Amino acid sequence: MKPLRVLSVASEIYPLIKTGGLADVTGALPKALKSEGIEARTVVPGYPDVLNELESADEVLRFPNFYGGPARVLSCSMAELDLFILDAPHLFARPGNPYVAPDGADWPDNAIRFAALGRTAAEIGEGAIPAFVPHVVHAHDWQAGLTPAFLHYSERPRPGTIMTVHNLAYQGKFPREMLRDIGLPPESFTIDGVEYYGGIGFLKAGLQFADRITTVSPTYAVEIQEPDAGMGLDGLLRARSDVLSGILNGIDIAVWNPGTDPRIASPFGVNTLADRAANKTALQRRFDLPLAPDAFLLGVISRLSWQKGLDLLLESLPLALCKGVQLVLLGNGDRDLEARYIAATKSYPDQIGVLIGYDENLAHLIQAGADALVVPSRFEPCGLTQLCALRYGAIPIVSRVGGLADTVIDANEMTIPAGVATGIQFGPVTSENLTGAVRRAKGLFHNKPAWQRIQKNGMTVDVAWHNRARHYADLYRQIAKPD
Ligand code: ADP
Numbered sequence: 320m321k322p323l324r325v326l327s328v329a330s331e332i333y334p335l336i337k338t339g340g341l342a343d344v345t346g347a348l349p350k351a352l353k354s355e356g357i358e359a360r361t362v363v364p365g366y367p368d369v370l371n372e373l374e375s376a377d378e379v380l381r382f383p384n385f386y387g388g389p390a391r392v393l394s395c396s397m398a399e400l401d402l403f404i405l406d407a408p409h410l411f412a413r414p415g416n417p418y419v420a421p422d423g424a425d426w427p428d429n430a431i432r433f434a435a436l437g438r439t440a441a442e443i444g445e446g447a448i449p450a451f452v453p454h455v456v457h458a459h460d461w462q463a464g465l466t467p468a469f470l471h472y473s474e475r476p477r478p479g480t481i482m483t484v485h486n487l488a489y490q491g492k493f494p495r496e497m498l499r500d501i502g503l504p505p506e507s508f509t510i511d512g513v514e515y516y517g518g519i520g521f522l523k524a525g526l527q528f529a530d531r532i533t534t535v536s537p538t539y540a541v542e543i544q545e546p547d548a549g550m551g552l553d554g555l556l557r558a559r560s561d562v563l564s565g566i567l568n569g570i571d572i573a574v575w576n577p578g579t580d581p582r583i584a585s586p587f588g589v590n591t592l593a594d595r596a597a598n599k600t601a602l603q604r605r606f607d608l609p610l611a612p613d614a615f616l617l618g619v620i621s622r623l624s625w626q627k628g629l630d631l632l633l634e635s636l637p638l639a640l641c642k643g644v645q646l647v648l649l650g651n652g653d654r655d656l657e658a659r660y661i662a663a664t665k666s667y668p669d670q671i672g673v674l675i676g677y678d679e680n681l682a683h684l685i686q687a688g689a690d691a692l693v694v695p696s697r698f699e700p701c702g703l704t705q706l707c708a709l710r711y712g713a714i715p716i717v718s719r720v721g722g723l724a725d726t727v728i729d730a731n732e733m734t735i736p737a738g739v740a741t742g743i744q745f746g747p748v749t750s751e752n753l754t755g756a757v758r759r760a761k762g763l764f765h766n767k768p769a770w771q772r773i774q775k776n777g778m779t780v781d782v783a784w785h786n787r788a789r790h791y792a793d794l795y796r797q798i799a800k801p802d
Contacts, residue, residue: 324357326453329361329463330433347571349361363405379394388407390410392404405436411432430521434465444456445473454799455478456478457481457795465524468512468527479795480528483533488698490550497519501519511527531798533794566791577595587687601688607672615760618649618708620685620692621649626696627695638754640671647671660673686708690764693757697718699718701726705742710778712778714777715727718745727743735769743756
């Protein structure tokens with residue numbers, strides 16, 4: 320089969336710049352696509368974290384005045400990724416979080432910054448770099464959402480387009496007065512264009528104009544067509560349901576491999592589960608908790624936001640955290656939640672350990688050492704931590720929403736004997752039901768043969784990208800612009 324060229328458009332990409340699951344996906348998918356005969360390159364902004372890693376690059380495009388300053392596009396390969404980097408210092412030479420200024424507020428020119436990303440992708444899509452003219456352009460989340468719109472309003476032949484929603488809660492809505500500065504024509508400001516509740520909707524634009532829309536799990540693809548999870552875009556998504564599908568995320572099983580992981584204390588596998596115990600001890604030591612091998616150790620690795628339901632976990636602590644239960648939490652985000660978790664360590668000093676921050680190494684140790692991973696999200700497009708948990712033998716305790724519903728099989732009277740249970744699910748998402756789920760998990764934990772069976776079932780679930788990437792490859796082939 321002839322290789323198909325795909326340009327991925329992303330505001331973050333692992334391992335160069337990451338705030339969440341989006342980066343994991345945009346970093347892993349291009350590699351997985353190689354075995355599908357897809358040549359994928361990714362256009363990313365030239366943040367300092369990206370440019371500092373650069374060893375050599377070719378300048379392949381130059382814009383003397385691009386959204387208020389000079390810019391160029393660099394072509395390079397690094398960290399096993401083939402990249403086009405949009406080097407525009409006036410927009411991206413800002414360290415730290417890619418979206419948020421040091422004062423915690425969004426950068427005031429985010430509309431311009433990510434319009435520039437979308438515009439660059441559209442130019443490449445139309446053939447501005449002859450060495451790589453894509454058959455398909457794949458835009459990820461609102462930051463890339465204008466790409467299909469720029470292509471739509473251009474007169475030139477265009478590639479096929481896909482818009483992937485990683486989280487519908489982030490929509491990129493900006494004042495209508497910015498239309499000109501963004502570089503869209505006046506006629507684009509209509510309900511069938513980029514207009515969105517009186518402003519300009521970046522994600523809306525992508526959903527409106529892309530040939531195909533995907534999201535990151537089949538259940539979330541259904542949920543977002545309803546008002547609750549649809550968050551203002553459900554009408555458009557219903558109208559376009561014939562081109563909307565859900566493709567589950569995978570994880571990079573080379574990075575997340577308990578048998579070879581250099582970030583954990585003791586490697587282990589499905590047939591050497593006893594070796595897992597040393598990770599539990601290391602984790603308890605790291606969080607200054609009693610080194611109790613028989614404690615039921617819960618782990619959380621998460622952004623602290625309303626979406627993730629971690630306020631519900633706080634509410635359930637008095638009942639869920641009974642004797643013999645410990646909890647370690649790694650996360651950051653909402654300042655109030657951070658403070659409440661720190662306060663909880665004072666109330667339960669022997670049972671709760673909290674680390675506020677972002678720590679990739681510690682995330683691996685939690686997956687390897689915790690008995691169960693708690694993910695009580697109110698909504699969850701796919702969720703990646705429960706996939707890592709499955710692979711590392713930490714039994715996921717999850718709410719029954721979105722991708723969590725699609726990736727965990729609840730342990731009950733039917734699924735345990737049938738040998739298919741992989742975790743605990745609860746719903747509706749309330750603190751009472753979460754408490755019940757933790758207690759149910761603790762009951763199972765004390766039944767060692769059943770617990771180990773569930774661990775082993777989870778560890779052998781296919782969570783790799785390979786089979787998921789095939790679904791993207793199929794979609795690309797359906798919409799590819801012919802040569
Ligand atoms: P989301 O993208 O909504 O934050 P996902 O579950 O899809 O949630 O992906 C989160 C990713 O970020 C996972 O790879 C997870 O391990 C990682 N992560 C989240 N918070 C932290 C943290 N505080 N430290 C290290 N890794 C984290």
